[in-house]
Amino acid sequence: MALLVSIFVFLLFSSFSMAEKLTFPNQLIDDFDTFVATYDAKRCAECHEDVYEEWKESYHSRSMISSIKGIANFFTVGVPKEWEKELNKQEIIKCLDCHLPQIKFATERLAQEIATYMIKAKLGKGKEKEEARAKLKKLNLSCYGCHNIKIAGTAPGITGHIDPNVIYTSGEGESDAHETEHTPVLKRAFFCVQCHGVYIAPDGESTYCNTLSGSYVHNYIGQGGRKTCQDCHMYAKGRGHRMPGGHDLEIVKEGIDFQAEIRAFRYGVGKWVPAVNVEAFLTNKAGHRVPDG
Numbered sequence: 001m002a003l004l005v006s007i008f009v010f011l012l013f014s015s016f017s018m019a020e021k022l023t024f025p026n027q028l029i030d031d032f033d034t035f036v037a038t039y040d041a042k043r044c045a046e047c048h049e050d051v052y053e054e055w056k057e058s059y060h061s062r063s064m065i066s067s068i069k070g071i072a073n074f075f076t077v078g079v080p081k082e083w084e085k086e087l088n089k090q091e092i093i094k095c096l097d098c099h100l101p102q103i104k105f106a107t108e109r110l111a112q113e114i115a116t117y118m119i120k121a122k123l124g125k126g127k128e129k130e131e132a133r134a135k136l137k138k139l140n141l142s143c144y145g146c147h148n149i150k151i152a153g154t155a156p157g158i159t160g161h162i163d164p165n166v167i168y169t170s171g172e173g174e175s176d177a178h179e180t181e182h183t184p185v186l187k188r189a190f191f192c193v194q195c196h197g198v199y200i201a202p203d204g205e206s207t208y209c210n211t212l213s214g215s216y217v218h219n220y221i222g223q224g225g226r227k228t229c230q231d232c233h234m235y236a237k238g239r240g241h242r243m244p245g246g247h248d249l250e251i252v253k254e255g256i257d258f259q260a261e262i263r264a265f266r267y268g269v270g271k272w273v274p275a276v277n278v279e280a281f282l283t284n285k286a287g288h289r290v291p292d293g
């Protein structure tokens with residue numbers, strides 16, 4: 001019996017350690033479907049089902065489809081007409097570095113193919129438009145974008161030495177499924193700020209898609225605020241990877257404290273007119289400006 005059990009345990013163990021670890025290519029990808037499959041959050045869903053379900057509810061899971069109009073405008077007007085530049089990967093990255101960090105691993109040709117879908121999703125007609133939208137739905141800020149690619153921007157020690165096959169974590173968990181490496185970076189506000197703030201492109205040009213981090217630093221931390229983005233958007237109420245924001249009434253309500261003092265009185269000459277005097281106090285309790293961030 002003891003022998004049987006140990007053989008069983010051995011088999012179980014060896015089948016585990018023989019399972020192939022997740023790998024990620026360290027080279028440019030040219031084919032759209034290969035690109036999608038490589039960075040698909042579904043690769044992680046099999047074992048991290050709960051996180052995957054939360055992430056799917058977040059705006060990070062629709063970071064391309066939800067910003068079609070603005071990005072297509074930039075590609076059709078901003079770059080060619082205002083900057084008078086060719087729409088190449090270097091310009092495309094100025095928007096997609098945050099909306100689709102894996103764009104870094106797309107070839108020049110594929111980056112332009114993706115830009116074309118953005119444009120067709122806005123300006124195309126009928127079937128062409130539908131098809132472009134369907135493609136964009138497959139692209140997003142997936143697990144790998146945060147747990148690998150964007151670690152480089154915030155971790156001085158790791159910058160430039162990001163190992164494409166490592167999943168960077170804030171915890172200590174280890175797995176046979178993939179390499180893991182602990183980094184405290186994921187717990188810092190600056191990790192979020194790199195995308196939720198001013199962006200400096202590799203060629204030195206800066207773009208402001210949103211200025212939320214400025215108001216976080218000056219109006220919140222500067223006034224003695226202690227919480228990180230993660231405190232309010234992830235740890236509070238078990239929000240985790242849902243990271244709710246301006247589209248979620250629950251957290252929007254939290255952001256504004258509303259108090260009103262109402263006094264009823266009457267006025268008039270000859271005829272009394274009932275009236276109220278309302279004094280409203282709105283206090284911002286978010287970690288930054290509201291409602292636009």
Ligand code: HEC
Pocket residue numbers: 066067068069070071072074094095096097098099194195196197198199207209210212245246292293
């Ligand atoms: C530094 C990272 C970053 C860069 C670069 C960036 N964005 Fe964004 N973008 C964001 C973030 C973060 C949000 C979500 C902001 C929020 O909801 O407060 C966003 C949201 C948007 C939205 C949706 C706004 C809405 O109403 O929901 C559009 C459209 C958009 N970006 C267009 C662009 C365009 C066009 C460019 C290139 C010129 C660009 N972005 C570059 C980070 C970036």
Ligand code: HEC
Pocket residue numbers: 041044045048051052055060141142143144145146147168169170171186187191230234241
């Ligand atoms: C917008 C960035 C972002 C995206 C996208 C993202 N994560 Fe995370 N994830 C984080 C941050 C930040 C933490 C750390 C929270 C903490 O512990 O402080 C985290 C924590 C985790 C943890 C807990 C272990 C740890 O590191 O603390 C797991 C597991 C995890 N993520 C898996 C995933 C999976 C799977 C996906 C895709 C379905 C995903 N993440 C997408 C930012 C992200």
Ligand code: HEC
Pocket residue numbers: 022043044045046047048143144147167168169170171172173174175176177178180
């Ligand atoms: C075959 C199963 C499997 C797949 C696929 C998988 N993981 Fe994991 N992962 C694990 C196990 C098991 C652990 C260790 C136990 C734990 O902490 O959850 C782990 C740990 C982690 C941690 C650290 C958790 C902690 O608490 O420190 C993160 C972050 C993470 N995985 C992210 C990912 C991402 C991102 C992907 C997809 C690119 C992925 N995992 C794919 C099984 C898997």
Ligand code: HEC
Pocket residue numbers: 059060062063064066067097098099101141145146150191192193194195196229230233234243244245246247248
């Ligand atoms: C790689 C860049 C990137 C990182 C890192 C990142 N975000 Fe985002 N985030 C985005 C983009 C892009 C959007 C907007 C998607 C859209 O609407 O098009 C977004 C959307 C959001 C929203 C939803 C805003 C709304 O309008 O409802 C919240 C909240 C948010 N992020 C919080 C966080 C927090 C908290 C962190 C850090 C743990 C973080 N993000 C890290 C890029 C990033």
Ligand code: HEC
Pocket residue numbers: 189192193196212213216227228229230231232233244245246247251252253254255256285286287288290291292293
């Ligand atoms: C003290 C808690 C708190 C902190 C700290 C905090 N937030 Fe928020 N955040 C909120 C609340 C509450 C809202 C909803 C208010 C609203 O948008 O009306 C919100 C909204 C947002 C939105 C949506 C804004 C929009 O217009 O769509 C984004 C994006 C966001 N936060 C990102 C961040 C990032 C990134 C950080 C860190 C730099 C951060 N938050 C720090 C509480 C916080």
